[in-house]
Amino acid sequence: MSLIRKLRSKPWETPGFPGPDTDGGVLLPDKKVGLWVFIVVMASVFGLFTVAYNMRIELATDWIAIPKPPVLWLNTAILVLASVAFERAKAAVHKKLTGDVKLWLVVGGAFTIGFLLGQYIAWQQLLASGYALSDNPANAFFYLITGMHGLHLIGGLWVWSRTMLRVWQGFEVTLSVELCTTYWHALLLIWIVLFGLLLST
Amino acid sequence: MAYVAIADRQQELHDPQSFLTKYVWSQDHKVIAIQYALTAFAVGIVAVILSNMMRLQLAWPNEFAFIDPQTYYQSITMHGMIMVIYLLTALFLGGFGNYLIPLMCGARDMVFPFMNMLSYWVYLLSVVILMSSFLVPGGPTGAGWTLYPPQALLEGTPGSNWGIILMLVSLVFFIVAFTMGGLNYVTTVLQARCRGMTLMRLPLSVWGIFMATVIGLLVFPALLVSGIMMTFDKLFATSFFMPALISMGESADYSGGSPILFQHLFWFFGHPEVYIVALPAFGVVSDIISTHSRKNIFGYRMMVWAIVLIGGLSLIVWAHHMYVSGMNPYFGFFFATTTLLIAVPTAIKVYNWVLTLWRGNIRLNVPMLFAIGFIFTFTHGGLTGLFLGNVATDATLTDTYFVVAHFHMVMGVAPLLVVMASIYHWYPKVTGRMLNEKLGKLHFWVTFLGTYSIYLPMHYLGFLGIPRRYYAYGETDFIPNSAVDVNISITIATLIVSTIQLVFLFNLAYSYFRGKKAGPNPWEATTLEWQTPDTPPQHGNWGPELPTVYRWAFDYSVPGAVNDYIPQNQPSDETTGDAHETSDTGGGHQ
Ligand code: HEM
Ligand SMILES: [Cu+2]
Numbered sequence: 001m002s003l004i005r006k007l008r009s010k011p012w013e014t015p016g017f018p019g020p021d022t023d024g025g026v027l028l029p030d031k032k033v034g035l036w037v038f039i040v041v042m043a044s045v046f047g048l049f050t051v052a053y054n055m056r057i058e059l060a061t062d063w064i065a066i067p068k069p070p071v072l073w074l075n076t077a078i079l080v081l082a083s084v085a086f087e088r089a090k091a092a093v094h095k096k097l098t099g100d101v102k103l104w105l106v107v108g109g110a111f112t113i114g115f116l117l118g119q120y121i122a123w124q125q126l127l128a129s130g131y132a133l134s135d136n137p138a139n140a141f142f143y144l145i146t147g148m149h150g151l152h153l154i155g156g157l158w159v160w161s162r163t164m165l166r167v168w169q170g171f172e173v174t175l176s177v178e179l180c181t182t183y184w185h186a187l188l189l190i191w192i193v194l195f196g197l198l199l200s201t
Numbered sequence: 202m203a204y205v206a207i208a209d210r211q212q213e214l215h216d217p218q219s220f221l222t223k224y225v226w227s228q229d230h231k232v233i234a235i236q237y238a239l240t241a242f243a244v245g246i247v248a249v250i251l252s253n254m255m256r257l258q259l260a261w262p263n264e265f266a267f268i269d270p271q272t273y274y275q276s277i278t279m280h281g282m283i284m285v286i287y288l289l290t291a292l293f294l295g296g297f298g299n300y301l302i303p304l305m306c307g308a309r310d311m312v313f314p315f316m317n318m319l320s321y322w323v324y325l326l327s328v329v330i331l332m333s334s335f336l337v338p339g340g341p342t343g344a345g346w347t348l349y350p351p352q353a354l355l356e357g358t359p360g361s362n363w364g365i366i367l368m369l370v371s372l373v374f375f376i377v378a379f380t381m382g383g384l385n386y387v388t389t390v391l392q393a394r395c396r397g398m399t400l401m402r403l404p405l406s407v408w409g410i411f412m413a414t415v416i417g418l419l420v421f422p423a424l425l426v427s428g429i430m431m432t433f434d435k436l437f438a439t440s441f442f443m444p445a446l447i448s449m450g451e452s453a454d455y456s457g458g459s460p461i462l463f464q465h466l467f468w469f470f471g472h473p474e475v476y477i478v479a480l481p482a483f484g485v486v487s488d489i490i491s492t493h494s495r496k497n498i499f500g501y502r503m504m505v506w507a508i509v510l511i512g513g514l515s516l517i518v519w520a521h522h523m524y525v526s527g528m529n530p531y532f533g534f535f536f537a538t539t540t541l542l543i544a545v546p547t548a549i550k551v552y553n554w555v556l557t558l559w560r561g562n563i564r565l566n567v568p569m570l571f572a573i574g575f576i577f578t579f580t581h582g583g584l585t586g587l588f589l590g591n592v593a594t595d596a597t598l599t600d601t602y603f604v605v606a607h608f609h610m611v612m613g614v615a616p617l618l619v620v621m622a623s624i625y626h627w628y629p630k631v632t633g634r635m636l637n638e639k640l641g642k643l644h645f646w647v648t649f650l651g652t653y654s655i656y657l658p659m660h661y662l663g664f665l666g667i668p669r670r671y672y673a674y675g676e677t678d679f680i681p682n683s684a685v686d687v688n689i690s691i692t693i694a695t696l697i698v699s700t701i702q703l704v705f706l707f708n709l710a711y712s713y714f715r716g717k718k719a720g721p722n723p724w725e726a727t728t729l730e731w732q733t734p735d736t737p738p739q740h741g742n743w744g745p746e747l748p749t750v751y752r753w754a755f756d757y758s759v760p761g762a763v764n765d766y767i768p769q770n771q772p773s774d775e776t777t778g779d780a781h782e783t784s785d786t787g788g789g790h791q
Contacts, residue, residue: 006399006400006401007400007401007502007505007506007509008502009399009401010401010502011399011401011402011501011752011753012497012501012753012755012756015751015752015753015756015773016751016752016772016773017396017397017749017751017772030312030313030388030392030393031313033388033391033392034312034313034384034385034388037383037384037387037388037418038380038384040418040419041380041384041418041422044418044419044420044422044423045422045425045426048422048423048426048466048469049426052426052427052430052441052462052466055459055462055465056441056458056459059459059461059462060457060459061457062440062457133433133437134437134438134439134440134454137439137440137441137457137458140437140440140441144429144433148429
């Protein structure tokens, strides 16, 4: 039943038990729904950073573009690989191949840590060539946006570490792995948009 | 049959054992709701005290040693911020949302109880951080609740060092807390409704709280983003918002930043914030009015659509707070149009409340009085909004007491009257006892008439051109003596209104021990929270079996039914007294 039809129904005309499939929530586990709502919030945060970024360029004349260290391309590739690894972990967990799940979880986490290190290296390179945070809004936005994105990944790593713990203790982790995978894809997508934004200015 | 699987799913219910897990580190939505509400009330009292200090100063300038220009600005700021965010938002969503959503949806608890608990503790942390700014060197920030840069960060504004940082940090924590709570409310409404509770059978309270939460989740990020960027400007001397300027005779380290950018971000949050407070009030008041008129709510579907529409439109009106910021006149035209458009669904709601009362069997008890009072103040504030929504009239009225009068009517007094209505309405469910009716009526009349005598004259002050956010007016030609007298009378009314709230607090405490026993359903209401096996509801709410819902939330005075109300969980064949399904699909509801 589509949402529009639901909203057009006349509840006062039809008392009685509505039957099993009249309603009753989105047919997903609660945690997945919760995660999707959170992804919307994240999209709002980064969307607003993007808007602020563009408006700050428009509203003043002091913008001096900051060079984008080439290592960012490598980092992007690594983050793609992390997403792929989580996708593999998800496939493995559905086939109940615990060994593979462990393997791909480790790989996904390692790539993520690699990405974060890579971002740190990019920061160091910029700082070493004299692009200080407060010198120009372009610099400030660069550090701020990449930093915020990194923080979200670190938050993800915390959930990842708990999933690792559970899988090694032999608990059921299907849902956790699925959630991690979705979250990593979302952050990959956000990173690609942000990277495009940075490159284009 | 995934549906049944969801309705019947096993929820982990850890029955709390010790006092600590039951009342302090509780994961029960009802306890968390009360924790939220009590904390919000506690900071609310601080905000009321601050407003009284300001009023004393405005009536008798320079008579009082305890308030100087610095403290006045700090009081304005803390008063505004506390009222809007830490009191009303926290109370409506963290308090009422937490209490009502699971009970009204027929769930055992929120879907993520642990996160729900965390939400409260992070909220408490944000309150503690905010309050600590009274103790740091320089005191709290005096930038106004809008925190506009550049002045918020500059020497000369009170609390421009510690105060503003603590404010921003506290807001960030509040947003984290709100997000954790909000994920819960949205997911619970989507996922955890009991069998038979379709979306369109939800009471309007749930719709209002749900939509407010959705808006909040979308716009609090704007406050987060601007707060973080401002913290960077303060701590790391970036220039997101700070233009090049000379402060205290020296040129500051900033260049090129845009205060207007901050205003856009702030109001993209700030305007919907009004609706984060108003939508739950709309929903709750609809249910209260329907219950106490013994009549179904007029135009249920329209009410739902209006809530959704208002929520959506509230996202595209923000720049009506910036008409005088020098923006392009075409923008002004656009935002004036959207602002006036929002009046349409809002007016529909007001008509529907009034039409619900029309020929109802009105029971004028205390919750109903407050609810009707709300219709007055809200309509009143809404009408003055039309003046401020138009660019030309706003240009002369902006930053005068007319604005202060407007927003206090529409988002100060009106939601607070609903808060009172709800407390009188649901207190019997929360505690098992009724609040004292006589004290309640006294409380209502003094509050209602008192707030009118506070805010009605402020419109007049606004027409005179008296600016807001002034510590004292001194000898000013255009301010007649009558304005001075009006200020004194407003302050006297303020003192009376504030004092009468002590009667309310007394009533809350006294009735808890001595109030009349309420029984499970003292108002003869239909919604699920009144059908719990225990009052107050126990952990898990429903005993061994979840309720099943057979009808919408407004079956009052159904022709042919034995009682003048039919609870949502009552099967059709039990309503008429005989065992056959007969007239239950019949008339009575349009
Ligand atoms: C006890 C009842 C209240 C009284 C007597 C009161 C009084 C005041 C006063 C005197 C001011 C400062 C006006 C100025 O100098 O410009 C003010 C500002 C304000 N009040 Fe209230 N108020 C009350 C309740 C509320 C409530 C319930 C809200 C919730 C929305 C609220 C929100 C605000 C806001 C947002 C400001 C503006 C702060 C600013 O300019 O930065 N007030 N109020
Ligand atoms: Cu607005």
